[in-house]
Amino acid sequence: MENNMDEDSSSTVNVNNAKNPLKSEEVEASTHQLSSLFLVCLGLLCVILTANIVYMSLTTASREENITRLATVKKQLIEEQKMMERKFEEMNRDRHLSEVKSRLTQERLTQDRGKLNNKTEELNKERDELSKQKRELSKEKDKLNKEKDELNKYKDILSKEKKELSKENYELNIYKDKLSKEKKELNKKNIELSNKRKELNKEKDELNKRKGNQSKMKAELSRKTEKLNKEKEDLNKKKLELNKEKEELNKKKVDLSKETAGLHKEKQEFSKKKADLNKAKTDLNKKKEELNKETANLSKKTEQLSKEKADLNKVKADQNKMKAELNKMKVDLSKEKAELNEEKQKLSVLRKESENRCKDRNAFKTFYDYVMKFKTFPVSEFCPPDMRPKCLVCRAKEPLYKGHCYFIQDDLKSSMTWDLSRKLCHVFGSDLVVIDDLQEQEFITLQIKYYETWKRFWIGLYHTPGGWVWVDGRKNTHDFWMKGIPHTSGAALHIPQRTATDSWRAEDKNAHNSFICKRPVTVWPYN
Structure with a gap:
């Protein structure tokens, strides 16, 4: 401002000097006037500035007071908002806690239910396993009973065989006594198994009762x-x-920032709502207590179920012991069976040996009896050198039929009486033929040559006061006699040119005829 004033004064002076040249005194006077004016203006400006400063200071103080008041009000509002927010947070926490508690109680209940369901499923599985084990035990018992029955049958067979072999071997009587003792032990074991079976049935009934109780508990839980x-x-x-x-x-909270006057009313409404929430909270606490009581009851029921599970485990352990004992008995029975099988094998070996001995003895005896029938046994005819060590059952010219050899003497020069024919048959270890049936009759007829059918042959049938008798002592029961010819004496002839049922004729024993001898086949002991 001062610079501007100086410039204006200098400019005016210069202009005046340029237009009207003044004197120095006038100039100085004018400068003094101008400087005084300038000072006055400066004073006025200073006064105005001070007034402005005072006014500004006053206004700033009032503003600061207003600001401080507003700040205090704002602080109070902020504190009230914080209090309300804290209360909201507490309410939210309480709600969250109630929700969490309800969730926890629900989760606990669901977990307890799941655990109870799992326990019930495990118990059902264990029951199924126990029932399966019982079935397996019953099957094993049935198998053991079957094996015992087979062993008893086998023991009966062995006892019979022992009775038969007791005449020859004294040692077999000792085995028989051992078998009888083992049989008594097996009977005792059978009685014990029957008692154990009854105990298992009782335990099964108890398990069924417990199953009914558990079903009731399930219904209550549902x-x-x-x-x-x-x-x-x-x-x-x-x-x-x-x-x-x-x-x-939340809506009211937004309105609180706009309207501070309605806070008290809303605060009162919130207090009322808080009272309602407290009531709801008390109700929730009561429900929580009820849920805790129910959880306590469920825990008691779980303890009861655990006790029942422990009882079932004990029953299972007892059954496992029973199973182990049965397995031991099975092993013992299998060992006894193996011992019995060994004894059976030994007895079978002894029996075979004794049978072989008996067979050898019988074979030697029959061969001895057979050889002793011959006056001179023809070894070269029965055992040709080219066949040895094997031998023939019948000689070369002797036909074989049903275990017998037939010697047909058809030479007219060697025809003999009935008695001499029989003696000659005895020399060859045989006797005159005894015809058993029509088939043998036809066989003999076929063995005679077609050009020798006119010959007649003595057979081993002769007449006695009691009737017709065969040389082996049997009475005749066949009717192969020629019709129209009496047969009341002498001996019988076989005439091959006739039919088989009409080919016998009675003849005096002193007549000379051919003859037919019959003997059993030779039983060689080592053929």
């Missing part, structure tokens, strides 16, 4: 779960209501 579900639905409804109230509170 009822309680339904009640809990209903309470859960009520809590969900209350939760929805609380969420609605929370939304309303």
Whole structure:
């Protein structure tokens, strides 16, 4: 401002000097006037500035007071907002805690239910396993009983065989006594098995009773779960209501920032709502206590189930012991069976040896008896050098039929009486033929040559006062006699040119005829 004034004064002076040249005194006077004016103006400006400063200071003080007041009000509002927020947070925490507690109680209940279901499933599985084990034990018992029956049958067979072999071997009597003792022991074991079977049936009845009790417990648990579900639905409804109230509170919180005057009224409404929430909280606590009581009851039931499980485990352990004992008995029985099989094998070996001895003895005896029938046994005819060590059953010219050899003497020069024919048959270890049936009759007829059918042959049938008798002592029962010719004396002739049923004729024993001898086949002991 001062620079501007100087410039204006200098400019005016210069202009005046340029237009009208003044004197120095006038100039100085004018400068003094101008400087005084300038000073006055400066004073006025200073006064104005001070007034402005004072006014500004006054206004700033009032503003600061207003600001401090507003700040205090703001602080109070902020504190009230913080208090309200804390209260909201506490309410939210309480709600969250109630929700968490309800969730925890529900989760615990679900976990307890799941555990109970798992325990019931495990118990059912264990029951199924026990029933399967019982079935397997019953099957094993049936198998053991079958094996015992087979062993008893086998023992009976062995006892019979022992009775037969007791005449020859004294040692077999000792084995028989051992077998009888083992049989008594097996009978005792059978009695013990029957007693154990009864005990198992009793345990089965007890398990069925416990199963019924557990089904009742299941029904009660299902009822309680339904009640809990209903309470859960009520809590969900209350939760929805609380969420609605929370939304309303949020709206009111937004309005609080705009309108500070309505805070007290809303505060009173919130206090009322807080009282309602406290009531709801007390209700939730009561429900929580009820749920705790129900959880205590469930824990008691779980303890009862655990006790029942322990009892079942004891029963299972007893059954396992029974199974182990049965397995031991099975092993013992298998050992006894193996011992009996060994004894059976030994007895079978002894029996075979004794049978072989008997067979050898019988074979030697029959061969001895057979050889002793011959006056001179023709070794070269029965055992030709080219066949040795084997021998013939019948000689070369002797036909074989049903275990017998037939010697047909058809030479007219060697025809003899009936008695001499029989003696000659005895020389060859045989006798005159005894015809047993029509088939043998036809066989003999076929063995005679077609050009020798006119010959007649003595057979081993002769007449006695008691009737016709064969040389082996049997009475004749066949009717192969020629019709129209009496047969009341002498001996019988076989005439091959006739039919088989009409080929016998009675003849005097002193007549000379051919003859037919019959003897059993030669039984060689080592053929």
